[in-house]
Amino acid sequence: MTTTKISKTLLAVVLGSVLASGTALAEDTMMNKTESTADSAGKKIDSSMNQVGNFMDDSSITAKVKAALVDDENIKSTDISVKTDKKVVTLSGFVESQAQAEQAVTVAKGVEGVSSVSDKLHVRDGKDKSVSGYAGDTATTSEIKAKLLADDIVPSRNVKVETTDGVVQLSGHVKSNAQSERAESIAKAVDGVKSVKNDLKVQ
Numbered sequence: 001m002t003t004t005k006i007s008k009t010l011l012a013v014v015l016g017s018v019l020a021s022g023t024a025l026a027e028d029t030m031m032n033k034t035e036s037t038a039d040s041a042g043k044k045i046d047s048s049m050n051q052v053g054n055f056m057d058d059s060s061i062t063a064k065v066k067a068a069l070v071d072d073e074n075i076k077s078t079d080i081s082v083k084t085d086k087k088v089v090t091l092s093g094f095v096e097s098q099a100q101a102e103q104a105v106t107v108a109k110g111v112e113g114v115s116s117v118s119d120k121l122h123v124r125d126g127k128d129k130s131v132s133g134y135a136g137d138t139a140t141t142s143e144i145k146a147k148l149l150a151d152d153i154v155p156s157r158n159v160k161v162e163t164t165d166g167v168v169q170l171s172g173h174v175k176s177n178a179q180s181e182r183a184e185s186i187a188k189a190v191d192g193v194k195s196v197k198n199d200l201k202v203q
Helices: 002-071 098-109 131-150 177-188
Strands: 080-085 088-095 116-123 159-164 167-174 195-198
Touching: 002 080, 002 088, 002 098, 088 098, 098 116, 131 159, 131 167, 131 177, 167 177, 177 195
Parallel strands: 088 116, 167 195
Antiparallel strands: 080 088, 159 167
16 A cells, blocks of 8 residues: 555656656747747848948948048049949049059058959049140040940940040940940040040940
8 A cells, every 4th residue: 555655656756757847848949949030030130230331331431531532642532533342442533643543542452441442543644734625625525425426336325425635534334345345446536535444334
């Protein structure tokens, strides 16, 4: 009789332990799932924050590079455009000399956060622009635009033409390399053109 009571008591203890373990196991599983979901949500937030952070970094780098160029007495930065994409800085526009172009690149590389610099700066041929030179540039630009407009190959409405001291800069976008080369050859054939900077992008 005593043995039976002991066995029942042991059985109750064992069952109680099993039930307790099962509850604890279920709680652990729920906690793991909750933590996993939180981790997943956290990673998504981190990813979004990184994207925003990268954009903010690029904007900050652009501002810092512009400030650095303005502070440098050897560079006339009014004609220099600065763009930053994933910490890669692109400098474009006109400078007075090759030395200024090289200095601008050096200054940009020295800014904190810049991984590399793409140099698309053009050197003006003449330092001082005379009235006659300006008039000549205007006439050159007009003639090139007229010839592009008359051409069947080049989509002239997408091509921007700028002339500075006889140096023509073509920008905008075309549909093929053939159109880009055609626009460049038309510009080069115009009287008064010293050289052509072809910045047309093929889309």
